[in-house]
Amino acid sequence: MEDEILKVDVTDGIARLVMNRPAKLNALSDAMLAALTERLTTLAADPDVRVIILAGAGKAFCAGHDLKEMQAGRAAPDGGAAYFNDLFARCGALMQLIPVLPQPVIAEVQGIATAAGCQLVASCDMAIAAEGTRFGVNGVNIGLFCSTPMVALTRNIGRKAAFELLTTGQFIDAARATELGLINRAVPQDTLEAETRHLAQTVAAKLSAAVKIGKRAFYEQAQMDLAQAYAHTGRVMADNMLLRDTNEGINAFLEKRRPDWA
Known part of the structure; x- marks a missing residue:
């Protein structure tokens, strides 16, 4: 269904998950976090699934957390403290789930991958991005240091490069992301899905x-x-x-x- 928040297709041992909230740039809302966690947990137990692809619908891979939803949490009597702690714990659990899945997970990235969206790319085992994709841990630009994205980022790229991104809020393009090791490679936009599937098929063919x-x-x-x-x-x-x-x-x-x- 087109209105599903997470679209799933399993073909020839490859599960392709598409975050399907393009109007919100596939933000990691409470519902999106729950859908991804539930589906990945289910796929982990499926012996017929050998590789997982994670993609985003529309013009962005993932723009991070849903800021409007987060701001609504401030209405609680504690100012949102319990909600914020729970939110980042749930997001952290998702990011920790990906490396322990038995199947390799490949991020198929286009448009932008920012803050927790960049964290999601860094948490995947491999990543291919369309040329022109922008990456950033830019929370500092709105006064929120990307402390949880920092965990995955610093396990992918060098410390000085990571710290510069975290403290300046600047974006890098796919070419620079490749140089730093955040992604495996950049490909033309019109070949992104095919190139990602080819990588998945290559891995799926192994024992x-x-x-x-x-x-x-x-x-x-x-x-x-x-x-x-x-x-x-x-x-x-x-x-x-x-x-x-x-x-x-x-x-x-x-x-x-x-x-x-x-």
């Missing part, structure tokens, strides 16, 4: 069990020191080697044939 193991280990090792990371990933690779389909994949490579994965 799903191996990709799931690898994604989990990718984030786990990033939190460890060097020795711990090697010890942990060594155990992960040993477990991976014991999979029936990994054995089949190696044999197929050696015998120059396609693997017969279950």
Whole structure:
């Protein structure tokens, strides 16, 4: 339905989620946060879904939180304190959900990705953006430092570049976002959806069990020191080697044939 806040299509193992609130630049309203969290949680348990694409309808990917909705929260007797704390906790939970999903998540970005919208891009495992897309953690321009977006941003790009964006509120284009490592690459607007799907199809064609193991280990090792990371990933690779389909994949490579994965 066109009036659905989140449109979902699952084809050939790829789930494409489209935030569908274009008149509000796909702002992360309470309803949008709930819809994304519910759908991603459901997809996490679906063994037939191997990759997830997250996109936005209309001229923007996501413009961050719904400021009008946030301002309405001030009407509460506590001035909005409980609501604001709950809002940022729910948003933080969504951002933390994405890295722990078993499937890789690819952001398909166009127009603008600002504040919590930029946070959403940074939280995804990969991102492809249309040329001309603008990115910013620009809350400081209205007196609200983007402290929660800062968490994802500083885990994607260098500290000095991140701090400059956070304190100046300036925007960067897709080319600069690529240089900084916020996105994988920029492509022409008219090829954005096709390029993103091609990346998703490439990943979906791999052994799903191996990709799931690898994604989990990718984030786990990033939190460890060097020795711990090697010890942990060594155990992960040993477990991976014991999979029936990994054995089949190696044999197929050696015998120059396609693997017969279950």
